[in-house]
Amino acid sequence: MANTLRPEDARRPPAKAFLELAANERRGKLKVFLGMAPGVGKTYAMLSAARALKRERLDVVVGVVETHGRSETAALLDGLDVLPRRTVSYRNRTLMEFDIDAAIARRPALLLVDEFAHTNAPGLVHPKRYQDVEGVLQAGIDVWTTLNIQHLESLTDVVERIAGITVRETIPDKVLERADEIVVVDLPPEDLIQRLKEGKVYLPDNARRAMDQFFQMGNLTALRELALRRTADRVDEQMLSQLRRQGIEGPWPTAERLMVCVGDDELAEPVVRAAARMATALKSDWIAVHVVQSEREQTDRGSVRRMEKAMRLADRLGATTVRLRAKDLTAEVLAYAKRNNITQIIVGRSRPQLLDRWRGKSFSTELVAEAVGPSVTVVAPDAPLAALSSPWHLPDIGELWSGGIAAVVAVAGGVLAGRMLEKITQLPNLSMVFLFAVLVCALRFGTYSAVAAAVLSFLAFNFFFIDPRYTLTIASPYELFGLLIFLVVAAATGGLAGRLREQANATRERAEATQALYEFSGKLSATTEIDDVLWLLAAQSATLVKGKSIILLERANELSIAGGWPPDDTLGTADWAAARWAHRNGEPAGYLTETMPSAAFQFRPLIASAGPVGVLGVVPGDADEALPSATGSALQSFADQAAVAIERTRLFEQAAKAATAAESERLRGVLLSSISHDLRTPLASILGSATSLRQLGDRMRKQDRADLLATIEEEATRLSTFVSNLLDMTKVETGLLDIRRDWVDVADAVRGAAARARKIFPARHIETVIAANLPLIRGDAAMLEQVMFNLIDNAHKYSPPESVTRVSITPATGGGLHVRVTDDGIGIPPEALNKVFDKFYRAHVGDGRAPGTGLGLSICAGIVSAMGGTISAQSPIADGKGTEISILLPAGEESVSTKMAPKDTA
Helix, strand or coil, X not given: CCCCCCHHXXXXXXXXXXXXXXXHHCCCCEEXXXXXXXXXXXXXXXXXXXXXXXXXXXCEEEEECCCCCCHHHHHCCCCCEECCCEXXXXXXXXXXXXXHHHHHHHCCCEEEXXXXXXXXXXXXXXXXXXXXXXXXXXCCCEEEEEEEHXXXXXXXXXXXXXXXXXXXXXXXXXXXXXXXXXXXXXXXXXXXXXXXXXXXCCCHHHHHHHHHHCCCHHHHHHHHHHHHHHHHHHHHHHXXXXXXXXXXCCCCCCCCEEEEECCCCCCHHHHXXXXXXXXXXXXXXXXXXXXXXXXXXXXXXXXXXXXXXXXXXXXXXXXXXXXXXXXXXXXXXXXXXXXXXXXXXXXXXXXXXXXXXXXXXXXXXXXXXXXXXXXXXXXXXXXXXXXXXXXXXXCCHXXXXXXXXXXXXXXXXXXXXHHHHHHHCCCCCCHHXXXXXXXXXXXXHCHHHHHHHHHHHHHHHHXXXXXXXXXXXXXXXXXXXXXXXXXXXXXXXXXXXXXXXXXXXXXXXXXXXXXXXXXXXXXXHCCCCHHHHHXXXXXXXXXXXXXXXXXXXXXXXXXXXXXXXXXXXXXXXXXXXXHHHHHHHCCCEECCCCCCCCCCCEEXXXXXXXXXEEEEEEECCCCCCCCCHHHHHHXXXXXXXXXXHHHHHHHHHHHHHHHHHHHHHHHHHHHHHHHHHHCHHHHHHHHHHHHHHHHHHHHCCHHHXXXXXXXXXXXXXXXXXXXXXXXXXXXXXXXXXXXXXXXXXXXXXXXXXXXXXXXXXXXXXXXXXXXXXXXXXXXXXXXXXXXXXXHHHHHHXXXXXXXXXXXXXXXXXXXXXXXXXXXXXXXXXXXXXXXXXXXCCCCCCCCCCCCCCCCHHHHHHHHHHHCCCEEEXXXXXXXXXXXXXXXXXXXXXXXXXXXXXXXXXX
């Protein structure tokens, strides 16, 4: 059935628009005064507008404003509240910086922060002022700021081509895109140059240098166009957002999806910036992809560093970064573009590889030739390709020296070995000795050492072993041909072996990261204690980065050190600030990040399903190098899995506490129920009897008064027993029950309990059967008598009045005594046999239940267990009814037999 769209649905705004609007409502509003260059009046315009709002009684505060000695700008500060600057000592200088903490504590309605792209002094929470502004916005405070167009990250290479200067202070484009309002402060280039000449922008000496370098008519015109174009794009985007929120029909622009191919050469960053500009112009998402060729593993540190820097730049500019591995680069890039519905591919003009140059091919030309569907944009370099770095990346000086020395030593060894072999035998293929030397250098020191060894072997073999010897002259043409073949084979073999070594090293690094992740996952799955999780995370993280690690967990709304490797319980001030920022914002902070990079540790948040639970900090063993992508990915996996494990252990603890609380609540309910039932009945009897005696007194018959007094005595005894049971149960549970270890005659304890029961229950019949020559046991006679009384009392409660309660004592198999208490009562259900010794458990409940608290059998079990015995219940006994409680008591050391005791029947 086809879906029908109602007219009102067609105008309904999409949910995404409402979500964006709701997110913006929770943060402060950002207004940017954008100019093409210094001196156009951005700060002046911002202060003038702020003074107008101040006159309307809006709380306006100046966070930081740079007047640069301009008197007109300074005059606008009169009457405005100005926050004190924060002083920072750096290289024997005192720097004045914006105080974000004071601004958030002051909480004005509007905060003025000049120079949006300013770089903060080292040691502050954020390295950039735009990050301070973001923190203020998150606190719900509106901010006005100023910015020049050349400070946008994606435009730095464009500005460098236009004006010939490199902009050091930049902000990501996405920061400006999140601005709620952009005000262009425009000034014709002629007027700006005139202001410069009049000294209204810089001092005279600085003004002359500026006019000679930056402030030229062509430069200013180009920058003015960039500012106006970027603002126009922003206005168009705001209009589209407003139309979406109002549910107004399109037509909407077709969504574009861009993908940029990131390489490892000097063109990587310019290509990323070009892609960012295109994505901004098209208002589209974009992906930065780096593809590694399977058989050409890149191990050169310079290339890896350039690639990682370009990928971090893409991430900072708002791209989604992806790393792929493939044998055919072109096929994999096109396949990925097809899978992800990419409409445009941006790639830098690449230098052909050595073999491809003969065919005139390169990655960019192949991509253009084979692309079907997405359009391909090739970004040309500013300099000729010949001026860029060669595809043969040179290693550092230390590797060159060690590889060269190894080549010399290996070839010298080959010469000596060849000389010795010549004296022993005549070998037609003596060149194999030198080929072996080339392979040794390749496998141990890499490609460059192998190539050097091949060249030296070529010269040494010619000099020492080809006639005429000890010269570089070759007499026979076939010798020259053979020598050239040897050189080519040696160089190719050495190169292949060296590349194999590099690939093996890279594979080993990835395998180590994968193995570490596998081991960590396996060990983590078996841990149930939070201390084990923390120790495992700290040890594995330190091993992975070949450095040290530290873990901080949130406890009582504050981070505290919970573990580390090697063990450490101290952190510097910068590290604490970075850790708290990472925990609060859920993003990495510290060393080699965009937030507080001066910290020694790099902190990653431990985020579980319920939110952040702490942070993991690491210090790489090689502090000068960024973490490889494989290591960084494994470390992030460590953090994610550990966060889940920490949450799991905490849930276990909470579940155990909840179970304990539930059990306590159940027992409390049972206790209250027992008290309400088993105390109310005797108290009612006592109260009724006492009231009758007080009111009627001598008017009652003597026998009636005696009955009432007997009732009072009986019910008071029951209350006393109830309170005693509660006290005994408390002693059993707390371990305060004092069990004596005297020689005890169990027969005496049984007789005493039976006599006590007969006195309290004179109408009941008790039969005791005691075997002869019973051994004594070690125990407490009083406690044992209490156990027997409780068992007899329990039998009386759940058996008919005319029935007989039997107590027997017999020797147990293997030593000890077997005591049984049997009744002819209603019995115990099979499912309740294992529960009758629990506290407050009553197998038979209801309005007609026997009086009691459900503690008698539980007390018996505690006392018998404390004396080293066991107790159990069996039911039914005969004819589907009856219960037998059995106690097995161990015999004491050096058992002494008692005298023969006759059968006692009552």
